[in-house]
Amino acid sequence: MEVDVKEFEIQTQKGHHLFSVRYASKNNSNQIIVISSATGVLQKYYSKFAQYFAAKGFIVYTFDYHGIGESGKSLSELKKNTITLTEWGQNDQAAVVAYARNENPYAILTLITHSVGGQLIGFNSNYKLIDKVIIIASQTGYWKEFKGLHALKMFFFWYLLIPVATPLFGYLPTKKLGLFENLPKQMTYEWASWGRKKKYMMHFYNPSEYFFDKLNIPMLALSFSKDSFAPKQTVDWMTSQYKNVELNRIHHTPKKGKKHVGHFGFFKSSFEDPFWEQTHQWILNNTFQ
Numbered sequence: 001m002e003v004d005v006k007e008f009e010i011q012t013q014k015g016h017h018l019f020s021v022r023y024a025s026k027n028n029s030n031q032i033i034v035i036s037s038a039t040g041v042l043q044k045y046y047s048k049f050a051q052y053f054a055a056k057g058f059i060v061y062t063f064d065y066h067g068i069g070e071s072g073k074s075l076s077e078l079k080k081n082t083i084t085l086t087e088w089g090q091n092d093q094a095a096v097v098a099y100a101r102n103e104n105p106y107a108i109l110t111l112i113t114h115s116v117g118g119q120l121i122g123f124n125s126n127y128k129l130i131d132k133v134i135i136i137a138s139q140t141g142y143w144k145e146f147k148g149l150h151a152l153k154m155f156f157f158w159y160l161l162i163p164v165a166t167p168l169f170g171y172l173p174t175k176k177l178g179l180f181e182n183l184p185k186q187m188t189y190e191w192a193s194w195g196r197k198k199k200y201m202m203h204f205y206n207p208s209e210y211f212f213d214k215l216n217i218p219m220l221a222l223s224f225s226k227d228s229f230a231p232k233q234t235v236d237w238m239t240s241q242y243k244n245v246e247l248n249r250i251h252h253t254p255k256k257g258k259k260h261v262g263h264f265g266f267f268k269s270s271f272e273d274p275f276w277e278q279t280h281q282w283i284l285n286n287t288f289q
Helices: 043-055 075-080 085-103 116-123 148-169 185-195 200-204 232-240 269-285
Strands: 004-011 017-024 031-036 058-063 108-114 132-136 218-224 246-252
Touching: 004 085, 017 043, 017 085, 031 043, 031 085, 031 116, 043 058, 043 269, 058 085, 085 108, 085 116, 085 185, 108 116, 108 269, 116 132, 132 232, 132 269, 148 185, 185 200, 218 232, 232 246
Parallel strands: 031 058, 031 108, 108 132, 132 218, 218 246
Antiparallel strands: 004 017, 017 058
16 A cells, blocks of 8 residues: 655644654555654654554654654754653654554554653643653663663663763764764753652652653553663563553563574564554454464
C-alpha cells in the first residue's frame, strides 16, 4: 500500500514550531499514532515503523522536540533555546497530541514513546486526549539503579559531562561525542538534576504539572534484555509511576541464537517480525503475543 508522507510544522503554546511528519495511506482504520522520540533521536529514525502502520490504515505523526533536528535549525539558535525537559512533555508532546486529535477527532489515539518519551507522558497536559499508551524502554535515569560500568557512565553524565560541557558550549555537544543530537542547555540541566536523585523526576513533584497518576488508560510497557540504557529494573520503576493505568508489562529476552533488541532495535525493520505486528494486535485488542 502506497504511503503518503507530508512534512509540516506545528505551533506550540510556547510559540515555537515543531517540525513534524504525517504518514497516511488510502486505508482508514480510524486509528492514529503519535510517536514521541528518545532523547536526541531524530524523528526520521522512526520512519519505517511509521510507514508500516500507515500502510495498515493508521495515520501516524512523528516530530522533533524543540531544539532537536529540524525543530532546532542551527547552533546559534540552540544556544538561545531555553526549553526544559518538563516542557518537552507539557508543551511539545502535548502539542502534537492535540494536533493529531484535532485532525482526527473520532479516531483512537495511541501514543507510542521511546525512552525519554515515556517519561514525558506524565507532564503531557493533553493526556486526556490519549486513548492508549505504549512505552518502549522508558526508564528512570537515577544512576544508582544501573550496575557496574553503566552506573559509572551515568554518574559521569550527570555529575561531570553536563555540568562542565553545557555551560562551556551553551548547549550539550553530544554529537561531538558520537552519542545523539545536541541538546538544549536548560533541558540538560533539568535532566541531570533528575538523574542525581533516587526518585528521579518525582523528587521534584508538583501536583499542578505532574499527571502520572491521572492516566487510567491501557498501557503496554516493553523492556529488553541487554539494554544498558534501560535495564529491566529501571523500566519497572518508570512504569510503576503510572499507578492507575491498565498495565501490560513485558520484558523480552530472545531465544537462544536470536539477536537482542537492546535499546534501539525495536524500531528497526530487522525486528519488524514479530514486534510490529504484536504491537498492532495490542492496539486493536490489548493482546501482545
